[in-house]
Structures are given as structure tokens and as C-alpha cells.
Amino acid sequence: MTYNNAENYCVRIKCNGKIGSGVLIAGCDTFYVFTAAHCLGDEMPIIKEIEIQKQTDYQSEFKNISVVSIKEFDSEKDYALLEIDFEDEEKLLYQYKIAHSFLPNTTVEFCGYQGINNDEYRPFPCKLITSSDSNHCFKITLYDGETFQQAGNDGDLIAGGLSGSGVFVYRHKTPFLIGILNSVVTEQAYNSDINCCSVHHIKDYFEDYIDLSDFENLINWEENNRRERTESEILAFKKTDSQFFNYLYKKNKVLYPDSILCDEITVNQIRSYLSMKENIDTYSRIYPDLFSEFKTKVSKLVNQVKTQYSLSVDRPNEAKLSQRDLQNELKSILEFMPSTTTFDLSEFQLIEWLGICTLNFTNND
Incomplete structure (x- = not known):
């Protein structure tokens, strides 16, 4: 923002x-x-x-x-x-x-x-x-x-x-x-x-x-300022009653227990997701066959994401490793796409799966 x-x-x-x-x-x-x-x-x-x-x-x-x-x-x-x-x-x-x-x-x-x-x-x-x-x-x-x-x-x-x-x-x-x-x-x-x-x-x-x-004073001020902006964005997302946001936030609480870090990462993900979604929608109209293949390949992974990569974990690193492995697999199946888009598309798909609970992480109680 x-x-x-x-x-x-x-x-x-x-x-x-x-x-x-x-x-x-x-x-x-x-x-x-x-x-x-x-x-x-x-x-x-x-x-x-x-x-x-x-x-x-x-x-x-x-x-x-x-x-x-x-x-x-x-x-x-x-x-x-x-x-x-x-x-x-x-x-x-x-x-x-x-x-x-x-x-x-x-x-x-x-x-x-x-x-x-x-x-x-x-x-x-x-x-x-x-x-x-x-x-x-x-x-x-x-x-x-x-x-x-x-x-x-x-x-x-x-x-x-x-x-x-x-x-x-x-x-x-x-x-x-x-x-x-x-x-x-x-x-x-x-x-x-x-x-x-x-x-x-x-x-x-x-x-x-x-x-x-006073350099140190300035650094502290910017950190506080950034935190206030992040908190205001979190509140704005919550007020929309977005189920997507709520699910994404819950998964990130497992991945990142520190509340400040969780807030910052969630806000950055929402920004990236909305920006990439707009780009994908645009390119889907320009290159319909290419993006139809992208959607087909991604849909074939859904069951595997639910059964193999979704976890109930004792430690955040277990979930992070699972998320990393899934992103690597996504990159490999998207090699047919232009190389400049592979990372963004895999990142987009990960965020979307977290937000719709296809990829699910919970804590063991």
C-alpha cells in the first residue's frame, strides 16, 4: 500500500x-x-x-x-x-x-x-x-x-x-x-x-x-511504520469477510507462528496474488491454448496436494518443507510455459491452494 x-x-x-x-x-x-x-x-x-x-x-x-x-x-x-x-x-x-x-x-x-x-x-x-x-x-x-x-x-x-x-x-x-x-x-x-x-x-x-x-531512530520509526501499515491492511482484509483470506491466514499461522511475521507475509501474498491473478487473466485471453494447458496440468495435481503435501505438523519447518517440495514440483510441470513466468505461476498456485484449502496445514495438538 x-x-x-x-x-x-x-x-x-x-x-x-x-x-x-x-x-x-x-x-x-x-x-x-x-x-x-x-x-x-x-x-x-x-x-x-x-x-x-x-x-x-x-x-x-x-x-x-x-x-x-x-x-x-x-x-x-x-x-x-x-x-x-x-x-x-x-x-x-x-x-x-x-x-x-x-x-x-x-x-x-x-x-x-x-x-x-x-x-x-x-x-x-x-x-x-x-x-x-x-x-x-x-x-x-x-x-x-x-x-x-x-x-x-x-x-x-x-x-x-x-x-x-x-x-x-x-x-x-x-x-x-x-x-x-x-x-x-x-x-x-x-x-x-x-x-x-x-x-x-x-x-x-x-x-x-x-x-x-539519528540513524537508529529512523530505522526504528520505519519498522514501526511498516508494522502499522501491515496491521491496517490485515484489518481491511478481515473486514471483507473473505473466506480466502481467513483460510490463507490460518495456514500461515502454522508456517509462521510469530504474529508480526505472519501478518507481513500474508499481506505480501495477498498483494502478489491479486497482481498475478490480473496478469494471468489478461494472458489467458491472449494465449488461451497455453493457459488452458496450465490449468489442466495444475488440476491433475489437486488430489496429490490434498493427500501428499497437506500435513498436520509438530514444527513449522515440516510444513515449510512440504510447501517447498510442492512448489518445486509445480515448477517442473510448468516447464512448457515461458521461463520468465514459471516462478510467478507456481507462487500464484501455491497461494491459491492455501486460500481455498486444497493445501492444508494444521498443528498437532
Whole structure:
């Protein structure tokens, strides 16, 4: 499940004729939008003047998000923190933390609504140039080949709506929010440089403020993050009342008694199975004779799978060995198929047999 992209947290902000961007953050007990203060006007606005909207993808309809209160508004340092009424996609919002201690030339990404097209968000790959610890700000620049200038328009026009966009650093495929965009440097944006405000200004609102220089901390965070995603997927599969999933999960509990490992393997199997099933369905239509032979050969193994490879075991390794031997036999009878498909087809068939109880493993009590 690939949630961890900067665009998942991007919102559009309209206030008193101004249009900007913002970033969603999950706090301890509520949710917030962090944005540039100038996106809300020269002075603190009243709540009813603020309109926050979110898309599920860059071409979907906008959904409104209600503002509960204005927690911070600093026009000098150009940041604002808005508490919002937000109940959807809670799991998605817990996929990242705010962070500090980043280094120059670090790759970053931001996503927001450009002034020239504020109905679609767009992600931008960048790198950090420099930072100021005393003022809690930093500067980023677009990578070579990227520019804000388009069709003769000045860079500040193109980038105008991007103010307030969340700036993310990725570690172990996990995003960490480090700040927001404030302004493009110079009207023409010759160097595609952007001034940014650090999340340090709002760190007191959040439990975790990750030190990106602490390698061990990052590894632990990614492991916990991956476990949370796996657990959420397990719950989602269970809610479907899928007999296939329930049977598969029971067999994996025999093969992998450790619950964390069992969850991870089951989720990976479900992902692989659904992906391979789609491919097999497609190729079955293109090469009907070849895949008809595949189904015929596999069906001839069913009785053998039930009687020879299905076991009641004292130790997980007994079941694993039986599963390995069955996969090897599958590979041998599928040699007539293209060599690049043999492993995937044998893996697919194993998962399917586990999920429909043709291949059955139980524990001896």
C-alpha cells in the first residue's frame, strides 16, 4: 500500500481573494493544516473567511475541510497553523512525522497548487541549499531541468499558489515533513530558489519531532511504520469477510507462528496474488491454448496436494518443507510455459491452494 507521497497531504487554501497551499498534519488529539501566513492575508483573518479543500488525486473533485481555530499566525516569519475538523483518512495521515537536522544537498519534495493552474496539485523534486538554525528557515532549489518560468510568465506568477506547500525529506521510503514554502526568490525566479519556514515553529503541538541525523531512530520509526501499515491492511482484509483470506491466514499461522511475521507475509501474498491473478487473466485471453494447458496440468495435481503435501505438523519447518517440495514440483510441470513466468505461476498456485484449502496445514495438538 503506497500512501507515502507528499501529494497525499496537500490542500488548497482560499482566503480573502488569495489562493495558496497547505499541508495536513496529524497531532496527538486533532488535525492541523500548516501553511504560509501570507496565504491567509496581511492580518489574521476570521475563521469563516478561510476555505480549505482537498483532492484524493490531482483530477478529483475538491472536498471542503472545516477550520476549527487559528492556533498560530506569524506574518513576520510567515507561517500559520490551523486546527481543522478532519475525520477521513486518519490512517493515511499517521504515515509521517515532522523532522529536523537535515543537511545541504539533501533531496526533498514539495507539492502544491501553482498560480497558473490552481485546480490541480503538482509535486516538485528539489534539493536543500542551506538553512538557518537561528531563524528556523531554509532554502531549497528545483533540480536541473525544472523551472517555474513557463510561456513567458514570471516565476512568481507560476509558483504563487505554491506558498504553504509541505516540504518533505524521504528516509527509508518514509516522508518526514521539515517545513513549508514561503516565497520564490526574485520575481523571475532565475535560480528556481525558494525560501522555506521550518516546522520547528510548531513542534510543541506534536509528540514526535524526529532527528534525521539519528540513524537508529529512523530505522526504528520505519519498522514501526511498516508494522502499522501491515496491521491496517490485515484489518481491511478481515473486514471483507473473505473466506480466502481467513483460510490463507490460518495456514500461515502454522508456517509462521510469530504474529508480526505472519501478518507481513500474508499481506505480501495477498498483494502478489491479486497482481498475478490480473496478469494471468489478461494472458489467458491472449494465449488461451497455453493457459488452458496450465490449468489442466495444475488440476491433475489437486488430489496429490490434498493427500501428499497437506500435513498436520509438530514444527513449522515440516510444513515449510512440504510447501517447498510442492512448489518445486509445480515448477517442473510448468516447464512448457515461458521461463520468465514459471516462478510467478507456481507462487500464484501455491497461494491459491492455501486460500481455498486444497493445501492444508494444521498443528498437532
